[in-house]
Amino acid sequence: MTADFSPPANNEPHSPNLFVEPLSYRIHGGDGQAYLGNTPLSQLAAHHGTPLYVLDGATVKAAAHAYQHTLENHYPGEHLVLYAAKANLNIGLAQKIGQLGLGLDVVSGGELYTALQAGFPPEKICFNGNNKSADELLMALHHRIGRITVDNLDELALLHELAASSGRTADDRVPILVRITPGIECHTHDYIQTGQNDSKFGVDLSELPTLVHQLTTEYADTIELKGLHAHIGSQIFERQPYIDSAKLLLNIYANIRKHHADIVLTDLNLGGGMGIAYTKGDDPLPIPATLGFIATIVADYCELIDYPLPRLLVEPGRSLMATAGLTLYTVGSQKTVPNTRHYVAVDGGMGDNIRPALYGAEYHAVVANKASEAHTLSGTHPARIVGKYCESGDVVIPEAKLPANVTRGDILAVFGTGAYNDSMASTYNRVPRPATIWVEGDAIIPLVRRETYDDLLARDIPLK
Numbered sequence: 349m350t351a352d353f354s355p356p357a358n359n360e361p362h363s364p365n366l367f368v369e370p371l372s373y374r375i376h377g378g379d380g381q382a383y384l385g386n387t388p389l390s391q392l393a394a395h396h397g398t399p400l401y402v403l404d405g406a407t408v409k410a411a412a413h414a415y416q417h418t419l420e421n422h423y424p425g426e427h428l429v430l431y432a433a434k435a436n437l438n439i440g441l442a443q444k445i446g447q448l449g450l451g452l453d454v455v456s457g458g459e460l461y462t463a464l465q466a467g468f469p470p471e472k473i474c475f476n477g478n479n480k481s482a483d484e485l486l487m488a489l490h491h492r493i494g495r496i497t498v499d500n501l502d503e504l505a506l507l508h509e510l511a512a513s514s515g516r517t518a519d520d521r522v523p524i525l526v527r528i529t530p531g532i533e534c535h536t537h538d539y540i541q542t543g544q545n546d547s548k549f550g551v552d553l554s555e556l557p558t559l560v561h562q563l564t565t566e567y568a569d570t571i572e573l574k575g576l577h578a579h580i581g582s583q584i585f586e587r588q589p590y591i592d593s594a595k596l597l598l599n600i601y602a603n604i605r606k607h608h609a610d611i612v613l614t615d616l617n618l619g620g621g622m623g624i625a626y627t628k629g630d631d632p633l634p635i636p637a638t639l640g641f642i643a644t645i646v647a648d649y650c651e652l653i654d655y656p657l658p659r660l661l662v663e664p665g666r667s668l669m670a671t672a673g674l675t676l677y678t679v680g681s682q683k684t685v686p687n688t689r690h691y692v693a694v695d696g697g698m699g700d701n702i703r704p705a706l707y708g709a710e711y712h713a714v715v716a717n718k719a720s721e722a723h724t725l726s727g728t729h730p731a732r733i734v735g736k737y738c739e740s741g742d743v744v745i746p747e748a749k750l751p752a753n754v755t756r757g758d759i760l761a762v763f764g765t766g767a768y769n770d771s772m773a774s775t776y777n778r779v780p781r782p783a784t785i786w787v788e789g790d791a792i793i794p795l796v797r798r799e800t801y802d803d804l805l806a807r808d809i810p811l812k
């Protein structure tokens with residue numbers, strides 16, 4: 349049985365972020381078995397245990413294609429899509445991302461180390477973060493990664509010192525971007541423009557003249573400014589803030605060139621942030637149409653202000669990875685609080701998905717071995733799905749609809765967990781973290797093994 353991956357009728361690439369389920373998700377058989385690729389989810393759970401993170405290779409590839417194909421078709425200049433590794437990273441996934449031709453945005457020494465161990469091309473790595481340590485910066489310098497995104501003037505001074513002591517010279521300057529706070533704040537459905545942004549990230553616009561002055565004087569022999577970076581938020585459902593941000597950056601480029609004729613910035617990084625559908629009620633933007641529109645505006649605006657087309661960089665995390673992922677849990681205890689609600693507990697929770705507790709994030713779920721319409725509709729049964737952690741706030745889905753015959757041992761699939769789940773996971777209550785597998789057609793590729801009790805003890809030092 350093969351899933352249908354043919355492109356949509358309008359010939360635009362798929363935009364997986366529009367759907368709650370991954371692309372290769374299907375329901376087959378009278379008993380309503382949910383499949384990913386060619387394998388029933390209940391079989392994946394039986395073979396690999398639960399909780400289990402499952403990534404749909406077809407969805408990751410389609411999302412990567414949506415970004416890359418759109419920039420190829422709509423942006424006449426150079427471009428690079430950098431996957432934001434904070435969304436989800438392990439060695440195998442970094443290798444998959446590399447094979448897809450994407451770059452990587454890392455924000456810590458650990459992410460950078462993982463990428464390097466995966467053999468990721470250093471020149472396609474960009475290093476973000478508001479407080480990189482000297483050791484982290486030295487690792488980046490040593491491996492000559494593509495770009496360091498400097499977050500503040502203090503870090504710029506530190507980088508200059510480290511570059512000078514590492515022997516970097518005027519012929520071999522460190523290529524950097526500078527992250528600015530553009531005064532645009534986005535929340536899923538609305539955004540505001542403020543003159544100033546009270547944010548821990550980025551250089552305030554008022555500090556730009558000082559920054560440029562330093563780069564053209566005391567740091568001129570160690571550091572080369574390649575462009576600016578602005579990341580305006582996450583789970584964004586609007587395109588206008590990106591347009592406003594891009595134009596603001598390009599106006600700054602023109603202004604810098606006006607005062608320093610020799611500085612023509614060649615990179616423009618618009619950050620990540622495009623939203624996805626976590627629930628059937630979410631209505632995110634399609635990647636191809638949105639990015640295509642933004643790319644066209646950037647190109648047109650460059651023409652208008654007579655600026656050479658910069659290399660366009662974007663840094664999606666969630667919209668590349670979240671929809672590809674689902675988490676499988678096994679149903680355990682159930683209870684009904686009279687006149688109040690029914691509780692269904694699963695064998696994971698806030699340790700493998702902190703987002704509901706942290707942000708009130710919402711998710712959609714099915715019982716993977718009872719996923720048919722008949723099961724779902726005949727017995728739609730309100731329940732609160734909770735985890736196994738010792739916190740009342742350990743709720744997976746507060747108001748779920750499950751088949752009435754849900755029972756111990758059933759497999760629950762929660763969608764949209766490919767981003768910011770494993771990467772934010774903890775061992776709270778000393779519960780080992782789940783394994784991750786990649787499923788593509790018949791292939792099932794393990795990416796991360798399940799943590800063991802001995803792994804939990806590995807850092808402990810018994811008293812002598």
Ligand SMILES: Cc1ncc(COP(=O)(O)O)c(C=O)c1O
Nearest residue numbers: 432579582620621663664665666
């Ligand atoms: C600098 C930067 N780039 C990219 C991203 C990725 O954002 P998203 O996962 O919403 O696409 C983030 C997320 O916080 C970020 O801080």
